[in-house]
Amino acid sequence: MTTTRPEAPEQNEPLKTILQKQVAGFAPGVYPVNELFETIQGEGVFTGQPAIFLRLQGCPVGCPWCDTQHTWTLQPSDQTSAGEILVKTSADTRYAVQSSNDIVNTFKQRGFTAKHVVITGGEPCMYDLRPLAEVLEEAGYRLQIETSGTFEIRTSDNTWVTVSPKLEMPGGLDVLASAMRRANEVKHPIAMEKHIEALDELLIRCPVKPETIIALQPISQRPRATELAIKTCIARNWRLSVQMHKYLAIE
Numbered sequence: 488m489t490t491t492r493p494e495a496p497e498q499n500e501p502l503k504t505i506l507q508k509q510v511a512g513f514a515p516g517v518y519p520v521n522e523l524f525e526t527i528q529g530e531g532v533f534t535g536q537p538a539i540f541l542r543l544q545g546c547p548v549g550c551p552w553c554d555t556q557h558t559w560t561l562q563p564s565d566q567t568s569a570g571e572i573l574v575k576t577s578a579d580t581r582y583a584v585q586s587s588n589d590i591v592n593t594f595k596q597r598g599f600t601a602k603h604v605v606i607t608g609g610e611p612c613m614y615d616l617r618p619l620a621e622v623l624e625e626a627g628y629r630l631q632i633e634t635s636g637t638f639e640i641r642t643s644d645n646t647w648v649t650v651s652p653k654l655e656m657p658g659g660l661d662v663l664a665s666a667m668r669r670a671n672e673v674k675h676p677i678a679m680e681k682h683i684e685a686l687d688e689l690l691i692r693c694p695v696k697p698e699t700i701i702a703l704q705p706i707s708q709r710p711r712a713t714e715l716a717i718k719t720c721i722a723r724n725w726r727l728s729v730q731m732h733k734y735l736a737i738e
């Protein structure tokens with residue numbers, strides 16, 4: 488296991504600056520892993536697919552409704568061992584720094600049978616995912632990433648890219664436009680009409696490929712958000728993504 492420890496942040500530095508410095512401290516092919524588990528994909532096109540989830544630590548985007556706010560920070564004091572990550576029973580800020588080979592070996596040691604790997608976060612595209620994709624694909628896994636489109640997407644050509652666009656993006660419009668062009672799937676969290684209007688506007692400014700699937704995902708299972716998503720999906724011929732794992736109370 489790699490024991491790289493990022494430098495401690497100075498006081499009052501913005502989260503984005505702290506994260507950028509700490510991310511730069513990781514060697515290529517080494518990642519801070521917040522969670523690693525096998526479950527059923529509960530979101531988007533692959534809903535129902537058995538999958539291994541790899542949750543990377545760190546995200547500077549700050550969506551107010553984010554359901555994984557414990558992944559935002561990357562505090563050196565939160566670094567722990569790989570063993571501790573595997574026995575986690577609740578969401579917390581701890582992470583283990585692992586190489587791509589550590590990760591694939593863990594999949595094998597745990598006896599995971601799924602061949603679909605979902606890399607999520609936090610924001611996984613803060614990291615260059617190409618070394619990890621190479622190791623995983625070589626070992627016979629298919630990759631999917633969940634990303635906000637706020638960082639350049641660095642992964643294999645075969646990766647299924649799910650973009651959940653964050654419109655007030657720190658990366659700027661060029662980065663988001665490139666993510667939208669690369670997207671196999673756009674999965675947009677919504678609660679109100681204005682979120683659908685924002686998506687319409689975005690699709691004009693940042694077009695997707697004709698085959699890209701568009702899905703609406705109600706924020707936090709709110710009934711009004713779900714009703715709006717259902718109505719809009721039927722009217723637009725878009726997909727509905729309901730975070731099935733939350734209804735089933737599984738990981």
Ligand SMILES: C[S@@+](CC[C@H](N)C(=O)[O-])C[C@H]1O[C@@H](n2cnc3c(N)ncnc32)[C@H](O)[C@@H]1O
Nearest residue numbers: 552553554555608609610633634635651706707
């Ligand atoms: C937690 S994010 C991590 C990956 C990446 N940062 C992103 O935003 O795509 C994974 C997915 O969960 C969605 N999400 C986060 N919080 C949610 C919530 N409260 N309700 C519905 N979807 C949510 C995000 O939009 C994204 O599609």
Ligand SMILES: Nc1nc2[nH]cc(C(=O)O)c2c(=O)[nH]1
Nearest residue numbers: 527528529530607633732738
């Ligand atoms: N079962 C399950 N499916 C998911 N799809 C996307 C998830 C995420 O947090 O990115 C997620 C998750 O946390 N659990």
Ligand code: SF4
Nearest residue numbers: 546548549550553635
């Ligand atoms: S970009 Fe993703 S992880 Fe980051 S705050 Fe938004 S939903 Fe959460």
Ligand SMILES: [Mg+2]
Nearest residue numbers: 554555607738
């Ligand atoms: Mg989740």
